[in-house]
Amino acid sequence: MRSPKVYSAAPASLHPLLWKELTEILSGRALWIMLLLVCPLVGYSFVQAVSLYSEASAAALQSPASSTSLSPLDGILVPTFGSFYVAVTLLFPFVAIRALGQEKESGSLRLLVQLPYRTSTIILTKLAAVLAAWALVSIPTLSVLGIWVLLGGHLGPLETLNLVFGHALYGLLVGTVALFSTTLSDSAATAAIIALAVTIGSWVLDFTLAGRSGWSAWLAELSLTQTLRNFEQGLLSAGLVLGISAVVCGLATLSTVWLPPGTAMRVKLVRSVPCVLITIAALAAATQIRKSFDLTEDRRNSFPSADQQLLATLQLPLIITVKLAPEDPRYIDLQRNVLGKLERAMPNVSVEVVGGRQDLAGNSDTYGEIQYVYGNRSDVSRSTSPREILPLLYALAGTQPPPAVPGAEYPGYPLVVSAEATLFWFCGGLPLLIALAWWRSRHPPRTKFLEFEGGQR
């Protein structure tokens, strides 16, 4: 049988543990049920999005100037992936909890922690399994990309990849929250309550506090939903990616602290403190990183390329003082059309918002003014349009506006098409394939185990 040698703790291979985690999460019903639910949800959203896009395209074909506003990112991808976001928020915690919940309930965890793996290794392989599960449940959504192209639609590669990356990060974040809640809980049901309290709670937080200022705005920023905003606008923000990574790493570390059943509660609490502090510090540092990339094909988050190049050469600090309340629609316009673009284009920009909610009543004559200081020159404007602000800035810098580059405009991608027939895929073909894959996962090939059966011959 076995030799009675003293066990030398040689590092065990990662492969069996990873394979075990993957097959364990695949054998859970939650994953397959979520996949089956996502199919009609995404399919219906896609058909609706194509219908609305086609209506807008039909109008644009009558008036070619308006076709430049037709972007598949806004018209098709964001609404379709939006329904996937809802499914991930509400259902994916149940899938991720499976990675640990059943082991806790059945007692298998007490054997798992005795295997020759570090706790951090166990948590990392579970996270890898959760990410793989996200990739699987995203199949119906990713199939939308192929169907859209087959229908004759256009996809901007960078903006599409960026959106998929954003949703993958969001899925990983939700999965990590669920995994951590499972390490805290004795049962999968309790873990689900905790995880849903976070995901749905932050969703509620997002739309109830949106557009507020002060503490409300700060709280709204903590919503998980915020993680997708930039990606939906075609921006890849280094600070946001690092911030999400910091939270994922922080929660994974906390899961490592809370997983071992033989560690006293007091010790777990003491070990958690530095994890939380480091995560908060990393998050704070990430918010200071302003570097972001506009990956949209229509360059909606950037000025025209000639302006971008010229603005990048303006090295002196530009100080902008905005006398508008953050909830004022003019400020939101200014932020989207000018301030955000300037922060990405110029090397040294600082923005100060001095308007308050009380100023919205219009008691102050200076309310609405925006002061621009560049070097030792300054100017004031009330405009929120780059057509007026850019010349003002060039004047402050003492330089001439760049000549417009002809033919650089975004053409727009109008498409009049019906996607009704794709419902056969989302409500018929794809669910059937998923059901077959589910059945197959429950019936692995018998030949795999012949090596054991050989022992009795």
Next chain:
Amino acid sequence: MTVADSAHRGNSGEALRAVNLAKRYGDEAAVAGITFSTCAGEVLGIVGPNGAGKTTLLEALVGLIAADSGSVIWRGEQLQESSKKEVMFYLPDGVRLYQDRLTAEILSFVASVYRRSARDVARTITAVGLVPALQKRVRELSKGYNRRLLLAVGLLTPQPVLLMDEPFDGFDLRQIRSIIDVIRGEAAKGRTFILAIHQLADAERVCDRFLLLSGGRLRAIGTLEELRAEVALPAGSLEEIFLALT
């Protein structure tokens, strides 16, 4: 510590030693400062009624629950929490491993982790009589086959000390005899077994020495002969000895 255990400590073959292990739940002492030792190739039975503290003692020993005090020494050196799993492997009672998976898949996983050969795995499966259950899901296994699966997992692990909680629960007499043969065969190769057993007759059949536990306290430890001498019952069974001591 009892006289018998002091004498055992003098044995040069001492492998594992637990010193003053204690665990309280609120005001109740589940395990009250227990000290004992085992040597290589020995089968030590922790016996006592339900609620005696057997499971708590085993879990505190391997570090699956946080002991309030005490230490574990392996071959003269104190074991850190992180090192315990290099020396001991514990099979808890009432565990159903990965219920949606096939028995063969679980054995394949454990064998891969510890790099066991297909030959080792096949022999273990045959030894514990698990062949008919290989293609069954764990949730479909009877209590007896589930117990065999756990035993097979334990036998596939290479740690020199294997701890098992109620290893005979769910077996009939013939099966118990068969499992005892497997355990004795492994012990003969030098592996130490610490078994928590509440059926004293089963314990008497398989164990070399006995640690009698009641109310979380160590009542006696020693071989059957030593225990008989301690209670002055020269032909007493383990059951009679236990009743005399508690």
